[in-house]
Amino acid sequence: MSILMLPEILDTGYAVPFSERLKKEERDFVFDGSQVGRVGGLCFQLLVSAYRTARMQGSRFEIRNISDAMKENLRLMGGDFLLEAQGDA
Amino acid sequence: MNTEDFTEDMDAIRLIFFDECDEQLTLLEEELTALEEEPGNGEKINTIFRCVHSIKGGAAAFGMEDLVRFSHLFESVLDRFRSGELSVNAESIKIFLKCKDALSDIVASFKNGASTYGVAPEITADLKRYLGSDVSEPESTSENVEMEDIFGMSFAPVKIEIDGPSERQFSIVLTVSSEFYERGDDVRNILMALGGLGQVNVQVDSDAVPFLSDISVCQSYLTWQILLTTEKSRESIDEIFDWCADDLRAVVTSVPEEPKQITVPSAPDVEEKTDLPVRKGTERKDSATVRVDIQRIDKLVDLIGELVINHGAIQSQMRRNKVPGDSFLGTVVTAQEQLIHELQENVITMRAYPIKTVFQKLGRVVRETARLTGKQVRLVLEGEDTEVDRSILEKLSDPLTHMVRNAIDHGIESPEVRIQEGKAPEGLLRLRAFQRSGRIIVEIQDDGTGLDPDKIYGKAVEKKIIEKDQKLDREEIYSLIFEPGFSTVAEVTDVSGRGVGMDVVKQSLQQINGRIFINSAKGRGTIFSISLPFTLSVIEGIIFKSEGQDFVIPINNVSETIIFDNKKAFHIGDGKYGYPYRDSYLSVIYASDLLGLPSCKKNQKICFVIENENEEKMALIVDKIIDQSRFVVKNLEDNYRKIDCFSTATILGDGNVAFILDVEFLFGELLKKRENSLEESV
Numbered sequence: 176m177s178i179l180m181l182p183e184i185l186d187t188g189y190a191v192p193f194s195e196r197l198k199k200e201e202r203d204f205v206f207d208g209s210q211v212g213r214v215g216g217l218c219f220q221l222l223v224s225a226y227r228t229a230r231m232q233g234s235r236f237e238i239r240n241i242s243d244a245m246k247e248n249l250r251l252m253g254g255d256f257l258l259e260a261q262g263d264a
Numbered sequence: 265m266n267t268e269d270f271t272e273d274m275d276a277i278r279l280i281f282f283d284e285c286d287e288q289l290t291l292l293e294e295e296l297t298a299l300e301e302e303p304g305n306g307e308k309i310n311t312i313f314r315c316v317h318s319i320k321g322g323a324a325a326f327g328m329e330d331l332v333r334f335s336h337l338f339e340s341v342l343d344r345f346r347s348g349e350l351s352v353n354a355e356s357i358k359i360f361l362k363c364k365d366a367l368s369d370i371v372a373s374f375k376n377g378a379s380t381y382g383v384a385p386e387i388t389a390d391l392k393r394y395l396g397s398d399v400s401e402p403e404s405t406s407e408n409v410e411m412e413d414i415f416g417m418s419f420a421p422v423k424i425e426i427d428g429p430s431e432r433q434f435s436i437v438l439t440v441s442s443e444f445y446e447r448g449d450d451v452r453n454i455l456m457a458l459g460g461l462g463q464v465n466v467q468v469d470s471d472a473v474p475f476l477s478d479i480s481v482c483q484s485y486l487t488w489q490i491l492l493t494t495e496k497s498r499e500s501i502d503e504i505f506d507w508c509a510d511d512l513r514a515v516v517t518s519v520p521e522e523p524k525q526i527t528v529p530s531a532p533d534v535e536e537k538t539d540l541p542v543r544k545g546t547e548r549k550d551s552a553t554v555r556v557d558i559q560r561i562d563k564l565v566d567l568i569g570e571l572v573i574n575h576g577a578i579q580s581q582m583r584r585n586k587v588p589g590d591s592f593l594g595t596v597v598t599a600q601e602q603l604i605h606e607l608q609e610n611v612i613t614m615r616a617y618p619i620k621t622v623f624q625k626l627g628r629v630v631r632e633t634a635r636l637t638g639k640q641v642r643l644v645l646e647g648e649d650t651e652v653d654r655s656i657l658e659k660l661s662d663p664l665t666h667m668v669r670n671a672i673d674h675g676i677e678s679p680e681v682r683i684q685e686g687k688a689p690e691g692l693l694r695l696r697a698f699q700r701s702g703r704i705i706v707e708i709q710d711d712g713t714g715l716d717p718d719k720i721y722g723k724a725v726e727k728k729i730i731e732k733d734q735k736l737d738r739e740e741i742y743s744l745i746f747e748p749g750f751s752t753v754a755e756v757t758d759v760s761g762r763g764v765g766m767d768v769v770k771q772s773l774q775q776i777n778g779r780i781f782i783n784s785a786k787g788r789g790t791i792f793s794i795s796l797p798f799t800l801s802v803i804e805g806i807i808f809k810s811e812g813q814d815f816v817i818p819i820n821n822v823s824e825t826i827i828f829d830n831k832k833a834f835h836i837g838d839g840k841y842g843y844p845y846r847d848s849y850l851s852v853i854y855a856s857d858l859l860g861l862p863s864c865k866k867n868q869k870i871c872f873v874i875e876n877e878n879e880e881k882m883a884l885i886v887d888k889i890i891d892q893s894r895f896v897v898k899n900l901e902d903n904y905r906k907i908d909c910f911s912t913a914t915i916l917g918d919g920n921v922a923f924i925l926d927v928e929f930l931f932g933e934l935l936k937k938r939e940n941s942l943e944e945s946v
Contacts, residue, residue, distance in 0.1 A: 187325065187445050194481045215325075216440070216451035220473060220486055228475040251455050253468030253488055 178239070180207045185218035193218055197225050203235035204228070211245035219252045226257055280555070281322045281448045285371045288315040292364050293624045296357060297645070303352040312360070313342040314506050319367065323374075325448040330381045331370045334388070338363045341394045350394060359390045365628050431462075433519035434501060436490040442483045443511035451488070454512070457504045462494030491519070558654065561615045565801050568608050569896035575604055576917025605894075612799045616651035619697045619706070622661050623648050626668050630693060633672040640679050640690040641672055647697035652704050653799040656776045660706070660796070663769040667708050667792055668693065670766070675712035675790055685787070687711070704796040715784040717741045724750065742782040746770040774928060776800065777818075802894050803912075807922060808870065808886040810855040814922040816895055816914055817884070821874050821927040828871035828885050843883045845873065850883040853930060858884075859909060876931045884930070895924070 179196065182189065197204070204225045214222075229236035238245070238257065249257050292315040299308045320335035342360075344350045366383050373381040436458070440451055458464050469487040473479070492501070498518065505514050578597055587593055623645050634641040652660070676682075676691030683689055694709040717738055724730045724744045736744075744750060748767040773780055777797045784790040797803075805816040806825075833841045833852055841852035854868060855861075872884040895914035900907060900923075909930070910923040 184327070186327070187448070187450060190445075190481050194476075194479065197476055214452070216484070216486070217445055217481065219452075220484065221476075221479070221481070223468075223470045223473050223486070224476050224479045227470065227473055228477070231475060248452065251459065251466065252452060253466040 178205045178207050181211050181245075183210050183212045185211060186213060186215035187217050190215075190217035190221060193221055197221060200225075202232065204237070205235060206238045207240050208238045208245045209240035209242055211242050211248075214245060214248035214252070216252065219249065219254060222249075222257055223254065277446055277448045278326060281326060282371065282375045283555075284322060285319055285375075288318050289364065289368050289371065290621060290624050291315050292367070293361075293627055294620070296360050296364060297627060297643075299352060299360075300354075300357050303354075303357070306346070306348075309342065309346050309352065310503075313339060313346050314503065316342060316367070317503070317506075319371070321453055322448050324453055325450050326374075328370075328374050330383070331367075331374060334363075334370060334383050335367060337388060337391050337395075338367070341391045344394060356394075359387075361627075361631060362387050363391065365631075368628070431493060431495050434492045434494070434498070435517045435519050436488075436492060436501070437515040438488040438490060439486075439513045440484045441511040441513075444484065445482060447511065449512075451484075451486075454504060455488070455490070458490060458492055458501070461496045461500055461504075462492055464493075465491040556614075558615070561611070564611050565615060568604070568611050569801065569898075571604055572608065572894075572896050573915045573917065575601060577919065578917070580917035608802065612653065612801055613651070615654050616798075617654050617657050618649045619652050619657065619660075619704075620645075620648035622657060622664060623695055623697070625661065626664060626695060629665050629668050630672065633669050637673055638678060639672060639676055641676060641693050642690050644692065644694045645696075646694065650697035650699060650704060652697075652796065653801070655800050656704075656778075656796055659772060659776045660778075663772040663794075664695075664706070664708070666766075666769050668695075671708055671710040671712070671790070671792075675710040675714075677713055699798075700795075704798060706794040706796065707791055708794075709789065709791040711789040714786040714788055714790055715742055715745070715782065716786055720744055739782070742784060745782075746780070801897055803897050803914075803924060804892075805895050805924065806872075806892045807890045807895075807916075808855075808872075809888050809890060810859060810868075810886045811861040812887075813859075813861065814890065814916060814920060815855070815859070815886075816922050816924045817872060817874065818924065818927065819892065821876070821925075822872050823875045823881060824873040825889065826871045826873065828869050828883075830868070843871065845881070845883065850881055852883045852885060855884055855886045858930065874927055874930070876928055880931060882931065895922075897924070 177200070179200070185193065226236045228234075236257075241258070246258060249255070292312060295308050295311045295315070299305060299312070302308065316335050316339045320332055320339060323331035323335065345352055345356070350356070366387050370381045370383065438451070438454065440449075444451070455464070455466060467489045469489065470485075472485040472487070474485065479485075494500070498516065501516055505512060575597075579601075582594065582597065589595075589598070627643060627645075630641055630643045633639075671693055672691070676693065677685065677687070679689035682691065692709075692711045694707070696705075696707040696709065698705055720741050721730075721736070721744070724741075724747070725732050725734075727747075727749060729744060729747045729750060730736065746766045746769070750766065770780060773794060773796075777800065779795045781793045781795070782790065783793065803816070804819045806819060806822060807814055807816050809815075828843075833843050836842050841854075842849045843852045844850075850873065856868070868885045868887055870886050870889055872886065873881055874884050875881045897912045898914060898921075900910060900913050903913070907923070909926060911926040911929075912924045913921050914924060916922050
């Protein structure tokens with residue numbers, strides 16, 4: 176299992192590399208959100224897609240060490256369920 | 265899409281953002297100027313607020329913090345005026361204009377690749393004075409508060425007043441298209457802005473989001489349902505969507521009584537089943553527009569040019585094969601010519617921009633120049649919607665800027681002098697554009713001191729531009745100000761007065777086939793009139809032959825065409841000839857001599873009486889006239905190299921190239937010949 180360290184800015188500019196990186200994950204999606212300061216709509220959508228993919232294949236989706244900013248951003252966009260997935264909501 | 269493509273796309277989006285900033289800044293200046301006339305017009309303040317808000321929104325998406333920071337501060341102040349808490353007056357408009365200039369500078373700075381920009385502290389201080397104690401919140405600086413608000417790093421909690429008397433609930437169903445993100449916007453900005461209005465409860469419908477293996481990164485699959493509890497009006501909500509163009513769809517409904525759970529319909533359902541107002545981004549007042557890359561329009565203009573040439577080839581073949589004009593083919597070709605002509609005019613119109621884009625920039629030049637010179641100037645703009653070809657407009661900005669500076673620096677008097685002369689302390693500077701006889705006229709008028717012919721004459725003699733006692737009429741004396749090195753002011757100022765300006769102005773205008781005229785009255789002011797063609801892509805001209813070769817002369821340089829009688833031409837000396845014309849005589853130039861062609865003067869039967877912008881005339885002798893028509897202009901330097909006698913070239917129907925004469929150059933050559941004769945005779 177690898178942990179994907181999320182960068183400080185998850186904005187539109189990061190969406191394509193983020194998608195490429197996510198597609199390389201073999202099964203589980205485990206992220207470290209400690210550095211995240213901002214999440215934009217497209218990266219949020221990719222997180223949602225990863226969450227749905229994990230649910231579909233019965234694998235793991237988890238955001239560890241989530242920063243306050245990331246938490247606020249996910250909540251702002253209605254992504255509480257992403258927080259609940261790692262018991263941090 | 266790979267990372268490289270995406271980066272390219274982001275660069276393109278960034279450019280679009282800067283284009284939009286330019287549009288918003290133009291509108292901002294326009295509305296601020298209008299606000300000076302109507303300080304109580306709340307709609308103007310709303311528009312001004314939205315302009316700043318739009319710039320802030322885009323800047324936030326690109327992480328341009330200094331731009332976001334300043335526009336946020338500006339916007340906060342505007343909000344006070346918008347709410348009626350503060351009233352607009354001359355002082356506030358002055359500060360707003362300074363802020364607009366600062367915004368322009370920051371945008372220009374980021375456009376040029378800078379990542380930071382420091383606004384002059386006095387400008388931010390002016391703004392913060394309006395905010396009073398609100399800018400000094402405990403435990404955080406005002407600037408930190410602003411950035412937190414904007415970037416959502418830890419934005420401030422929303423004030424909730426349960427059971428407040430005016431509190432209302434709104435249900436908002438929000439979807440965005442992929443273009444929304446491509447434009448540099450982000451749904452996070454929208455949600456944060458809504459959060460700024462009150463308490464938000466956001467739910468996202470993610471059922472349409474594909475699994476990772478199938479997802480298209482830039483497509484938006486999410487639908488948000490937002491329940492907003494706010495004291496603000498419905499208009500406040502709409503304003504948030506105003507700066508989102510057409511790629512955002514928000515269905516806003518008021519929830520009148522107890523809050524209820526609203527199911528989120530899919531976007532198409534919303535459109536089909538509801539009569540509720542659907543806000544598709546900014547519903548602009550004007551008609552629908554499409555943003556097209558200017559290079560595509562330029563390409564279209566070029567292609568139509570090729571079509572015109574191609575059509576000319578068909579006509580040429582028809583003439584060669586003696587196909588009658590009233591045959592079926594002849595009728596079809598004539599109808600096609602008309603269609604091509606209309607198509608060409610329409611496409612050229614597409615490339616036309618309102619002169620407003622240049623005029624608006626001059627507002628700032630006027631303010632700065634007035635400030636530097638300590639003068640009071642009221643700028644009046646007229647005919648801002650007059651359209652000019654982009655290629656001309658681009659080259660018009662610099663000469664106009666210089667002329668406006670000159671008008672304030674040298675034309676309009678100081679308030680003290682004006683009062684002594686019985687004038688209002690505030691000088692008037694009027695910029696006016698209109699169409700006349702197929703050309704665009706731009707006037708720069710001031711009510712200042714006017715040109716002093718005696719002073720100009722004396723200065724020209726002193727500078728050895730003219731000989732002492734040289735006879736010149738009033739117009740000729742005025743035109744001396746366009747001579748290189750001419751200046752009548754004793755003191756060189758920060759603004760102008762170095763005497764290197766007006767000759768450059770004239771040269772710049774000549775490059776775009778412009779002419780300049782002066783009308784002045786001492787003590788009452790001056791009008792500079794610039795006459796410009798509508799386009800540089802097409803020229804109306806006469807095609808003629810000289811020694812078997814084809815040439816074109818622009819029709820606006822041809823005063824008259826007469827049959828040339830070689831017997832009436834008289835030799836002056838040194839190979840120079842004169843020719844009687846009405847009650848006077850004209851200098852003669854044989855096209856063959858000028859163009860270096862082997863001459864057989866007996867063939868030369870046509871005389872063009874040509875004139876330059878100073879209305880000087882000369883006779884150009886050619887073999888025969890072929891036709892008068894519109895010619896597609898091809899740049900010589902781009903396709904070959906600069907040739908002195910010719911401004912540009914065109915391709916004829918038979919595929920041959922015809923050079924277009926540079927009439928100003930011909931007059932220059934004539935002048936040189938005169939000077940050489942004088943030197944030789946001395």
